[in-house]
Amino acid sequence: MVEPLAGEITVYFYAILFARYPDVRRLFPQGMDIQRDRLLRALLRVVELVDDPESLVRFCGQLGREHRKFGTLPAHFPAVGECLLDTLARHAGPAWTPETAAAWTKAYGIVAQVMINAAEQDAAVRPAVWPATVVHRVPRGHGIAEITVRPHGSYPYAAGQYVSIETPWWPRRWRYYSVANAPREDGTLTFHVRAVAGGSVSGALVHRASVGDVVRLGPPMGDMVLDAAEHSQLLFVAGGTGLAPIRALIEEVARRGGHHQVELFLGARTAAELYGVDEMLRMAQRHHWLTIRGAVSHERIPGIRGALPEVLVEYGPWYEHDAFLSGPAQMIASARETLTFHGTSPRHIHHDPFETPVLSVP
């Protein structure tokens, strides 16, 4: 009933939360205009999962662990719960019966408890955030920069994973970036960041970050890792800075002795935007198991012309491969559709979520 009122509900919820509990305001970023609806979307997810307790607990557990980096404490939950239920009551009108209120109170209590427990268990084994010093910054043209950081302390992760980053210029504004390298001996991590038009965190990382600046990292996330592959033949498809996790996976294949056969397709609109192709070609010269093809969709140049999904059909079939896709959401969606249409099992197609990961898990 309240779903169509999402915008109104979200504004009302934060207004009463910050008015009644001003101390909670400091946990949230200054500009609250972006993605304010995530709390409501999470609740809708809870409603969807209500008959599937196992998935519900997994979802709430993940949510609880993710809240650690926001500085959320168990004591904050009653305040949020009170404001949330008051918001629902106000907007649901006559549908908010005593039974509904009692059911929601109970449901919120359970969700909160699962989130709190998961956060506590996580706190026993790892920090909430890792400060990391910028040690290298290389502009790559087209608004892209490679930023290398060294976490203060050990930061275990797997090649292909992504990390949420908070910069000193936009406190409490966390954004996700894929690590572009397999784990290194010196512990450093490299990110490929593209400054999006009007983008706050990406703009700061590309144009402001310099050696010595300290950012904060959340825990590593994501399942697009080499161990997810069942086949030894791998298809890697990358568009734009989507090359970052694919590059890490290629390094990982090399680290493990090159026991996979890898075909990499790099796509861009124009040849000049074919990001990272030279380095990949050098890698292909060193490693016999790696074949690389660049495809350009909006320019006539020698070589492959066309959008990646069409090009894939031409070079297929791929049903005996595990496919790893990374790049713009539109490209991933159509590549996935093309591959499934041509016989690849969805189980063998791997890609990161398009936005807020915790809300994107199937």
Ligand SMILES: Cc1cc2nc3c(=O)[nH]c(=O)nc-3n(C[C@H](O)[C@H](O)[C@H](O)COP(=O)(O)OP(=O)(O)OC[C@H]3O[C@@H](n4cnc5c(N)ncnc54)[C@H](O)[C@@H]3O)c2cc1C
């Ligand atoms: C799993 C995952 C991995 C990611 N990995 C990378 C990576 O390796 N490298 C990288 O550069 N980015 C990556 N991103 C995107 C990144 O997290 C940010 O969304 C992006 O940098 C924009 O953040 P911002 O704070 O600069 O923009 P915001 O201040 O949040 O947004 C400003 C404006 O830009 C628009 N906008 C936001 N994101 C995009 C976008 N991606 N493209 C075009 N317009 C946008 C918004 O709608 C808004 O109008 C990844 C995202 C996810 C979910």
Ligand code: HEM
């Ligand atoms: C049932 C309880 C709750 C649910 C379902 C919930 C849901 C969410 C979701 C889905 C996000 C987005 C996560 C992401 O971007 O990865 C989020 C962000 C956040 N939550 Fe919660 N939350 C809950 C309780 C709380 C509590 C008790 C606090 C503490 C005051 C809190 C503070 C925050 C903060 C500070 C953010 C980041 C906001 C931003 O980046 O704009 N949440 N929450």
